[in-house]
Amino acid sequence: MSVNGAPPSPPSGGKLRAWLTDRLGLDQLGAAFRGGHVPGGASLWHTLGSVAAALFVLEAVTGVLLATAYAPSVTDAWASVAYIQDQMAMGWFLRGLHSFGSSALILVAGAHLLQVLVFGAYRRPRELNWMIGLSLFGVVALFALSGYLLPWDQKGYWAKLVEATIAGSAPVVGDAAQKLIQGGAGFGNLTLTRAYAFHAMALPALLTALLIFHIYLFRRHGYTPRWSLSPQDAAARAAPAWPDQALRNAAVGTLVWGVVALAVIARHGAPLESPADPTSSYLARPEWYALPLYQLRMLFEGPLEIVATMIIPGLVTALALALPFLDRGRTNRPSDRRRVLGAAALGLVALTALGVTALAKDARDPAYAKARAEEQLRAATARRLALKGVPADGNVFHNDPLYRAREIWDDRCAGCHSLTGTGGEKAPDLKDYNSRAWIRGFLSNPDGPLYMGPAKIDRGMKPVAVAPEEMDALVEYVYAETGATDVDASRAGRGRDLLSPSDCDTCHDFDGEGENDGPNLKGRGTPRWVAAVIADAGHPLLFGDRNKMPKQRGKLTTEEIGDLARFVIGLRGK
């Protein structure tokens, strides 16, 4: 081997190879890549660290790809993620790999940690590498915490809000910590840009540096063989890391990647909830890996909360870091380390029990199921509306024609009509418009404060004074004309027959053609009829020359009038 200007060793394969070997030290590079020997032989147990590293590479590659389409701002974040998820080629798959891969990374890193614990691989002389490994686990947790805010959907927003508040509850430094996380007094653009810079730049750099050091120290100290093997046995059974161990690493790594990819396909990518809405009552739940901590906090109320949020996690972390120095076992044998392994097993059981309790409680809770169903509907609506392109202020719901209709309502209709059941200024209240109750109220007292009263119509409609049973029939007839689907047809038919005996026909026609004093009642309350009223209520088929409502034809487009009509019809039953 040539070092420091000594003549190169004889070429072992052509001139190019010799040239490269001379300049790059290919032989050393190759040896460093292949690693040394595995005492006790290659094993599946030893694959976990490599698989975790491979998952990190998966996260890095998919992360960079996602970053090419992601925009970290409160108005654009959700829109860009919805765009990746629903419109970009393979977007859902890449985002799914990134999301499910992170869960797999936490699981595999956790398994790696347990394997090290069981094998006693944290013991002398590997104390520092154990601590670096734990730090790596901490960095992975920070990745997760900062990552799921980025879509700026309900889940990410609320989970992060709770976490920031927990940080803010720390003594002395809490307030500053919370403001540093948030980028100010509240959640906003700077919260998102900070989380993004942290997640996509600072943490990858930190993790890479720690990982290099972790692997360097691992190479220095080598594999820890099974405790049952004496050093002589282990040496005798040693196998070369390349290709024996490498093949196993590749096999398990490919298997885990495959499972992640299958999960992504089966679930059609990672979930994306509706855009963050700070004004909603969202049932905040953390990701699965944080559920145990969430449940732990439920056990401590009020001033004791800090026990669950800081003291217990802090103590466990400190104990774990100090483990190599606390462990007094003579050998790596589990029987020599009963206390350590017992405590670890207890911790694992506690974590599982807390997580399962949290899941079980929500599974039993009908309020939780209802909230989930509402959120799923909202998310589906938001994503459908996002296909039209998200407006500049980031509020995708403004794409809903009914939202636009409501704006027009506030602008043009709300001055005279009300929607509150308290009576309008100059026109009927349209709360629950054309429900049976509304129709009954109208027929009983057309000039009541909720109906035509405020409009002060001269010689308006007279109250319908008939027997209660006949009233029911008339109400059902009017109700049927609106195109309602839950009509009692025979009763409505009876109402039809009562129109003449009840003197309705003095002012009204029912055929859609007659232009009497009152509106023609054919199809009254259908979308077309309501749109016609909005367009021009003074039409002879409608209210004629007694009309006081300003016509909207020419002021609004036909489409807007149609949307407004749908909005008004939608008021029934709300």
Next chain:
Amino acid sequence: MTAGLGTIAAALAIIPGLGFLAGSLRRDVRNAKSPAGGPAATNPLRVATEREVKPGKPLRVTAVGAREDAWLRLEKVTLGSLWLVRTVEDGPIKAFSTVCPHLGCGIDFDDKAGKFNCPCHASAFDLEGRCLGGPSPRGLDELEARVEGRDVLVRYQRFRIGSSKREPLG
């Protein structure tokens, strides 16, 4: 000497860097500030008409106004929601922020039990906003409300969550 030069070079990046990040500790940072420190007309905000508030039936309404968020200014956005509560017919109207003082989840009203509760950690509050149980460190945050003509006007603001003291933010 080398270490000294290195330290100076590092300080050149680190000191302004820390200052850049710590800028968020200042009170006047324009992040997620609502409503904007614009004309006084943006706050109080009209949130409802007086007649909509029925005794014993809290009404959930949204506060819509201008909001500044770092580089962004939005004119008409939802700043938050609040509960309007009246205990007797034509009596005074009280307004409570829907932000739970515990960890900031949105407070719901339970019609059957006649009290407010938090969906996240089950804190409960009565119609006066007093905490009846659960982890909340204080009662609901009351907002200044008044009736002007037919309208209910509310001065919307947010408070620090998680502490027993009521401390306005921003």
